[in-house]
Amino acid sequence: MNTENIQNEIIENFQILDGDLEMTLNYLMELGEKLELLDEKYKIEENIIKGCQSKVWLTHEVKDGKIFFAGDSNTSITKGLLSLLIKVFSGQSPKDILESKLYFINQTGLCRFIGTQRSNGLEAMENKFKIIALSNK
């Protein structure tokens, strides 16, 4: 699936929550819990994405020209957000990652729940995926 198909699927999954903040947060935390465990050895300084109040680690490997991501966060909600980004970007080529536009944040209404200060962390996360893609191009 390309990044658009995956994003459309995410948007569809969020529709059921009907914009309810509490349900959305709980759903994000559930998604985070499903994220594959990240081996402690990857939780090092160079893999950290610094958000305002949460820590995120992101690592990757390249197989057959495609990048596969793994990550973790010390906060459950951020981990949920991270899991969505991993879902969108993992298994894509560097070119596809760089050319993709993340529209699911707006279309799921997630942007309303993660205000400017908090969304900075999200922007930093997206940038990190793209930097990794760029360095593997």
Next chain:
Amino acid sequence: MNNFPINKIRDDFPILNSKINNNQLVYFDNAATTQKPKSVIDGISNYYKYYNANIHRGIHTLAEKATEEFEETRSLVKDFIGASSENEIIFTRGTTEGINLISSSLGKFYFNAGDEIIISEMEHHSNIVPWQMIADENKLNLKIINVTGDGEVDMNHFKSLISEKTKLVSIVYISNTLGTINPVKKIIDICSENNILSVIDGAQSSAHKKIDVTNLKCDFYVFSAHKMYGPTGVGVVYGREEILEKMPPYMGGGEMIKDVSFSKTSYNNLPYKFEAGTPNIGDVIGFKEAITYIKNIGINSIENYEISLKKYAEDALKKIDGITIIGTAKDKVGIFSFTTKKVHYYDLGLLLDAKGIALRTGHHCTQPLMDKYSLDGTARLSLAIYNTINEIDYFVESLSKLISK
């Protein structure tokens, strides 16, 4: 507590009727900023509606009226904190600017290389960084008073730090993170005995305790209007007149001058020497309403009500399994920083927001203090006059559910 006009007070704050995520707003982020009563909002609005004009230099009616209201605020502030003259009251943008004003101005003449400044481990970044800046510029040493595990200033350590080179002590009255009420009177007395200037960061104290700078005998007392039901963008530096007279201006520009020529400029008298440029007139006038509001309720009855709220919150929080309160000083206000075993403070902040509860999460601009307790942040509940026992119950119930999942 029974006589406190809580319903009337809540009615005075329009924002308290708001629904947040379909829940009644419970505002527990008062240490960051307090909400504003209608009289403050109207005060600002009336200035712009009926007498907006620049102050001091105008001769027309509007300018006269605006100047009168502005200077009345100064007079009210003077009385409110027990200063002896309006010359000792300087308007700033807030506590941060106030501390920067003091440090920059003193930095120009007061220190010699090798002199020492003492602050404490529990200071807000605003009472750390300005001193670090002038310490760098003037080759001064910054000494840090230890804070105990309970969150109290270690007075013995403080005394041991004092030397002949100590020129200034700057310390917070009430910690924004721990809620600790510091024994500032004792600290100031020790400073006076040793000929050391004392600066008190009053950002968290001014709306919650009776402040009397004459009794405290501090050299400087700095605070912000927006943490005392007033507007943002207004703060006050109280400085003893004798010292302010010796201090050079902080900024140059209009209002702070007596005469300007290209060969020589002479400066205006106090307090205008430190108020370059058009001040935040509308908000200063709004601040007048905030002080009037506090005075009408009475700072003593506010303090009593808040003490009973604090006790109630403290008892309730202590009963919750799995939370740790950071800051358990004997003498403290209704500020409770805490962490929970199961839920990260960031998640907690968002999940409680979904319930309509506003509280702060993070390091609260006290990173060195967080380092001391090996934390990167906490969730923080901070109370004010309009908070109620019902709100605390709702918070405790919501929090308990979240962390027991």
